[in-house]
Amino acid sequence: MDRPEIMAERKRKGFVSVADVLRAEGEAAGLAKGEAVGLAKGEAVGLAKGLAKLVQSAKNFLAMGLSLEQVSQGTGLSVEEIRKHCL
Numbered sequence: 001m002d003r004p005e006i007m008a009e010r011k012r013k014g015f016v017s018v019a020d021v022l023r024a025e026g027e028a029a030g031l032a033k034g035e036a037v038g039l040a041k042g043e044a045v046g047l048a049k050g051l052a053k054l055v056q057s058a059k060n061f062l063a064m065g066l067s068l069e070q071v072s073q074g075t076g077l078s079v080e081e082i083r084k085h086c087l
Contacts, residue, residue: 006025055085057074058071058082
């Protein structure tokens with residue numbers, strides 16, 4: 001929220017002091033930062049879980065006798081990633 005929106009919201013609620021406006025700005029900034037951090041952490045966890053599933057699939061494909069190229073094609077992992085995580 002930008003300052004005019006915050007001030008308008010605070011005025012509607014009966015808070016009109018500068019301190020109230022600055023507090024509201026701080027709250028909005030804190031919430032935005034918290035949301036951004038939470039999203040980043042969630043994305044990192046999701047990517048790690050997704051990679052783990054791809055690596056497990058790659059291991060299964062290799063155990064079935066597929067070539068590195070076939071496993072790469074089937075999982076979307078590069079041959080280098082397969083070597084790093086599976087061999």
